[in-house]
Amino acid sequence: MRTTADAVVIGGGIQGLSCLYHLAAKGIKNISLVELDLLGSGSSGRSAAMLVLSMGRAETIELSFVAWKEYMAFAEMFGESTHFKQIGYLTVATRAAEQHLRGEIAVQSKMNVPIEILTPRQVKEIVPSVNIDDVVLGSICRTDGVIDPHAVMHAYARGAKQLGAEINERVQATGIVLENGRVVGVETTSGKISTPLVVNATGARAKEVGAWVGLNLPITNYKRHIFITDEFKAIPQSTPFVMDLEAEWYFRKEGENVLMGMGREESTLFEPQFEPEFQEKVIERAAHRAPILLNAKIIRGWAGLRALTPDDLPVLGYAPNVGGFVNCCGWGGHGVMHAPAGGILTAEIIADGRATSMDVTPFRYERFEKM
Numbered sequence: 001m002r003t004t005a006d007a008v009v010i011g012g013g014i015q016g017l018s019c020l021y022h023l024a025a026k027g028i029k030n031i032s033l034v035e036l037d038l039l040g041s042g043s044s045g046r047s048a049a050m051l052v053l054s055m056g057r058a059e060t061i062e063l064s065f066v067a068w069k070e071y072m073a074f075a076e077m078f079g080e081s082t083h084f085k086q087i088g089y090l091t092v093a094t095r096a097a098e099q100h101l102r103g104e105i106a107v108q109s110k111m112n113v114p115i116e117i118l119t120p121r122q123v124k125e126i127v128p129s130v131n132i133d134d135v136v137l138g139s140i141c142r143t144d145g146v147i148d149p150h151a152v153m154h155a156y157a158r159g160a161k162q163l164g165a166e167i168n169e170r171v172q173a174t175g176i177v178l179e180n181g182r183v184v185g186v187e188t189t190s191g192k193i194s195t196p197l198v199v200n201a202t203g204a205r206a207k208e209v210g211a212w213v214g215l216n217l218p219i220t221n222y223k224r225h226i227f228i229t230d231e232f233k234a235i236p237q238s239t240p241f242v243m244d245l246e247a248e249w250y251f252r253k254e255g256e257n258v259l260m261g262m263g264r265e266e267s268t269l270f271e272p273q274f275e276p277e278f279q280e281k282v283i284e285r286a287a288h289r290a291p292i293l294l295n296a297k298i299i300r301g302w303a304g305l306r307a308l309t310p311d312d313l314p315v316l317g318y319a320p321n322v323g324g325f326v327n328c329c330g331w332g333g334h335g336v337m338h339a340p341a342g343g344i345l346t347a348e349i350i351a352d353g354r355a356t357s358m359d360v361t362p363f364r365y366e367r368f369e370k371m
Contacts, residue, residue: 001168001190002032007197007350008186009033010173010209013044014149015335016201017156018343019328020165023199026351029164032195034188036172040153043203046304047336048226048250048261049149050241051082052089053113054141056104059313059362060334061111063341066357070340071147078155082147087252088240089144092123092130092289093137097246105139116140127239129292140240146252149336156343176212182323183213197324199346204305206315206329213322217315218368219330221305224263225278229296231256242290249285251293258296260286267305274303306333310371314342316363317349326350327365 006028009020012035020033035041051071053064074082093101108115118138123130126140157167168190176198177185185194200209210217233256241252249262262282279298286293307330309315315330328346331338341357348355 001171001188002030002166002193003191004030004194005032005166006030006195007199008193008195009199009201010186011035011201011203011205012037012039012167012169013042013201013203013335014040014153014156014339015044015203015328015331015342016199017153017160018339019199019201019346020167020343021156021160021163022343022347023350024160024163024165026347028351032166032168032193033160034168034171034173034186034193036170038169039157039167040150043304043306044149044153044335046226046302047149047333048252048259049146049336050089050144051084051147051337052141052144054089054091054104054108054115054139054144055334056312058107058111061108061113062358063334063338066341066344067338070344074152074155078159080151080155082152084145084147086143086145088140088142089243090118090123090126090140090240091138091243091245092132092135093245094134095136098137101137101139101245108141114141114143116142127242129235129239129290130242131289131291142240144241146241147336152336152339173209176209176325178213178322181321183325197326197350199326199328201328201342203329203331203335204307206307206327210319210327213319213325215319215322215325215365217327217329217365218310219307219315221267221307222263223265223267223303223305224261224333225275225282225301225303226259226261227279227282227298227301228254229258229260229293230299232258232293232296234292234295244285244289247285247289249282249289251286251290258293260293274301276301308332310368314338314363315365316342316345316360317365319365
């Protein structure tokens with residue numbers, strides 16, 4: 001492991017690897033990444049892996065546009081595929097969630113996202129398995145799809161190494177050394193790395209790492225469960241990703257199987273405990289929204305964490321009052337979807353002095369001081 005570096009990225013998930021690659025591509029080649037376990041062993045490897053434009057507010061959509069541009073050119077850039085499958089993203093809303101969805105549709109339309117408004121009957125025509133008894137509104141973005149986050153992480157890691165970056169797995173950062181209010185090093189389980197710059201890309205651990213430099217990141221971790229059924233051909237391959245907005249329950253095809261996800265439980269654990277009994281809640285929701293799924297057998301499942309800020313936007317850029325400490329965290333379950341954007345914008349902020357791909361003012365830490 002290098003003992004000196006021009007920059008150190010803490011966190012070997014998809015955002016940390018994107019930062020590593022894009023910083024190296026900007027010419028910062030003496031750069032090291034430290035990951036306490038294996039690359040992608042945290043939430044990045046437990047994602048539903050959607051790549052969508054039709055989600056969230058204007059700032060989130062703009063992040064998606066930045067990410068989408070790189071993802072669509074990924075094979076040309078890295079010689080590796082993201083295995084993108086354009087399945088579409090369909091949202092259904094009950095009366096309780098109708099205004100929320102209408103607001104999202106209005107923003108998406110204004111930003112030229114190819115969103116279509118659906119009547120309940122049209123929802124049923126697209127996905128016959130969906131129960132529309134309480135559905136009042138739907139939407140679909142047919143260009144959205146799913147990618148393989150492991151392939152993306154592998155490409156970023158390989159690309160960064162080819163540019164001279166170093167990756168250290170099973171090396172845990174344990175503290176940050178400050179002198180006169182500036183970063184001068186990172187303490188790890190394998191020794192100290194002297195460096196003037198640290199990128200906090202630690203996902204669920206970002207709040208803890210921020211506290212090392214006196215930064216209070218208002219990030220809360222929430223647990224979500226994902227379950228996989230056995231082979232289930234009753235849901236055809238042409239089925240889009242289906243999101244029940246009110247319940248935050250979703251399903252999509254996963255090969256010949258079906259993937260279902262649900263949950264927003266606050267967690268104080270960095271390693272979320274999988275709860276087999278949560279399966280009953282997922283099945284209960286499936287029984288209501290897509291009863292045909294009761295005929296499928298769940299064969300495995302896992303839990304992951306989403307690190308959310310109060311406004312559901314990430315934290316990007318230099319921390320105030322701490323020289324050399326940069327955040328790239330708080331992605332709230334969108335870390336895979338926005339991985340290129342996080343790396344591109346972080347590299348621009350550090351190497352170019354400012355972000356040029358989009359305005360990052362809404363993501364600055366200072367916004368929390370006004371809350």
